[in-house]
Amino acid sequence: MFDWLFVSPAERRLLGASSRRAPTPWVIAIMSFTIMLIAATGLALANTANVLNRAIEARYAIEIPGGSANLDAVLSTVRSMSGVAGAEAVPESDMRKILERWLGPAAQSRELPVPALINFDVRQGANLGAIEQRVEAIAAGARIVAHRDSVAPLMQSLTLLQVVALGLVLLLSAAAAAAVVLAARGALDTHRFTIEVMHGIGATDLQVTHLFQRKIAIDAFIGSVAGGFAAAIVLLLLAGGAAFAGELTGGATLGIDDLLILALLPFLLTALATWVARTAVLRALREAL
């Protein structure tokens, strides 16, 4: 399967020794570097979304429009209900601090009615309808709001950013593949005479293709590993040093699975480039007799 990688020195001489390397490794290195950073960002965003989702999936809030008059009764009722893991009232001072962002100092005015708020967590199988009925019986107009509904726009943004990151990774991979096709065509043009001679003496398309496939595979491997290595250094610097390896801003971390995926990317890029080169060369050779 990989016999094309191990050719004799005589076969290597067929394509000649260039005094300077073609730009292919540099192009692949830049692509690999960018793909790694974008992929790391996408994975970190996915982890952030998961962390956030886990934190709020079982958390609800009760808004009591009448202020703190019924707060203690509602709180003790909620705590007593089955399926409720815990409930805490949000202090009025905290509520006023929040309102201060929009209302300024007026938020501290005693004349301003402030709704009371209770945060509570439920266990799996909790009957939210029953809780709502009991709360409604004590404080008319009170309503239960799921925290996940409040942060839904943020979650949607995170999902969208992940899709954008995946799209960019695919786009850059396609750009790398296009660069490889151009490099393969350039190499075919450069070595057209050699190819004609080889065909003339009975070389098969596969024999000719293996020469180019090997050369481009080596270029792609050098480029993608170099780019990946540079990206790893940048990620470590962004994370604040080796002690926090994998941790990106905002507390989002990259797990072992994520690091494995990132480590595989240069090899996947090499495999893609090799396959594209092989296909491009074979297709071009078929145009000749």
Place this chain on the structure above:
Amino acid sequence: MAAVADFDSVGLRYGTGAEVLRDLDFRLRTGAFYFLTGASGAGKTSLLKLLYLAQRPTRGRIRLFGEELSEAPRETLPPFRRRIGVVFQDFRLIRHLSAFDNVALPLRVAGAKDEDVEGPVREMLAWVGLADRASARPPTLSGGEQQRVAIARAVINRPELLVADEPTGNVDADMANRLMGLFTALNRLGTTVVVATHDVGLINATPGAQLIRLENGTLVDPTRSLRNPPNPPRGAA
């Protein structure tokens, strides 16, 4: 006698131009020696291209080694090309390879191992008088030396059909005789030889060779030995 090549109403044109070869209808017998002559532009090189499978005919049929190859899929052609040795008019040596590597190329393409290449290539280079130029690259060789490397490459794997386009054009009379001696020796071993040349002296010095003459893309047959006999019918060996 079996035919190494059988042309049946073959015509060739490049692109939309006029036919450069018309109504070629002949057989090349296995083990025979042919000279191909004709004025410049008569179609000699085009005919040779058809013989060494560098070109497909635009009409008619060509059988080589008993196989119909005019419309054969291209991936089936390499094994047939390995049975043909070609000496090109412009040598077609790979510039960045040494004389040794150029001569060794057909053996390597055929899958020979390095240890099986060294001896035959050294021997062949010695035979064409280039033993001490094995590591020289074509640009550093004279025209005659390049031609001898090209000939060595063409005959290194003992082809069944040897096609040579003006093979003695750049060598002195002595080397020309030696090269023709090599062709004749190969011919005696069973190789069918087709040599395109203007050199009447060369033709006269090769008794028993048959003459194919092309005029304006059509065949003139002074020896009348090339046409298909009316019996047995076409297809019979």
